[in-house]
Amino acid sequence: MEQALADLWYGFGVALQPANLMWVVIGVVLGNLIGVLPGMGAMTTISMLLPLTYVIPAVPAILMLAGIFYGSMYGGAICAILLNLPSHPPHAVTCIDGYPMTLNGRGGAALGITMMASFFAASVGIVLMVFVSPLLEAVAFKFGPTEISAVMLLGLLAGATMARGLPLKGIAMTLFGLFVGAIGTDVSSGVQRYTFGLRELADGVDLAALSLGLFGISDFLLTVNRREVATTTTRLTMRQMMPTRNELKAAILPMLRGTGIGAIFGAMPGTGPTITTFVAYALERKIAKSPERFGKGAIEGVTAPEAAAHSKTQIDFIPTMSLGIPGDPVMALLLGALIIKGINTGPQLITEHPDVFWGLVASFWIGNLLLMVLNVPLIGIWVRLLRMPYRLLFPSALFFIAVGVYSTHNSVFDILLVAAFGCVGAIFLLLEFPVAPIVLGFVLGPMLEENFRRAMVLSHGDLMIYLQRPISAGFIIACMVLILLQLHSYLRAPASARPAYAPH
16 A cells, blocks of 8 residues: 555656646546537547647656547537537446436536546546556456456346336347447458448448437437427526435435446456446336436436446556556557557556556546546536527537537548437437437447357357356346346236237
């Protein structure tokens, strides 16, 4: 512990150097701004600023890019809650209950509780990075393709069973997401799958196009012909933005559970914050006394996923920095920035480049504290976005969506994909199908397929490998428990309240 505190003190000395601190401030402020803008996520911004790392030293470069990442997580929650637009895939879950809270006039409270949960979870994640990193690294080394594919399966089941109404609808949407994720060129054989002769689909469907179409465009299509749209027209004060005592009480345990889930998944290489938010949301819905509240503005549905995402985001730097295994594409870009500067990640990073590792850890605390202070006076500005006339609000959102998606690959085809998925999402919503599991299936599908293939190669096609390895066996048992809980809840429900599985 003394050595960890000494290293952390050294990290603060690095991060608080005027030049480094300036880049931390630039990163978190820019990330917060980009996260608020619909369609402009951390992936796009870091991609655009990656060439900047050629001309600035390694430490300020990684501090700035990391600040953009977790700063956009704060801003992305604001956009998801106020406008139902997930700028970053993990916030797709936040939309489910965050936007209904806005429609119910509690958007300010949702933002307030999100800010508290995010700062708390990030602080816990930083503490774990400092004191438990050796243990987490040891656990991470034990994760091979068998364990990773098993946890992916658990995430898919959790996402499918969180659907409201008929569970089969959630499963169907997850399968649809798996299908969309399979579009493109097969990594192993090089054969194009489900591209329908379109060469633009050879590299697969862009994640930003899918999520913004399902959550942004679909909502616009469903509300465009309404003469009156439920928005907040009064100017909210800081007091009105604070959660009530009951909301705070209801959010405490979900905040702790979400932080714990994020910490657990943070030790697992190859898993991003998206699966973490889905699992956290599914857990809250499963243990809730009134699960029917979810999807209608339940504070737990906002608190747990946001806490899980921020806890996971901080701890996710451990396998990324120490093993070179990124949790998501943004982490891959951060690795690319280090490689550009000639720094190889791995177990030797902490000893060979302590200024990079410990300076980054210290900057997390500085950046999160800065974001906490920054969001308090600016949160009213974000809420005022709801006062914008409907005829201006959604066209502006469409503009930012188009700019953000186009700037990722400079492709008009991606804009057409957004429109197509918007139409598909609107149809699904009209039929009361949940669209959130689609994103989960899309994100986890390719990763599950790749790791499953590797597991089968290593075991020579023997599926029993999943039960012979303790960690993967534990996740398989958890999958079976999820299925049994779903059947149990269905059988316990009154016959009149059960969804009909067979046509009448």
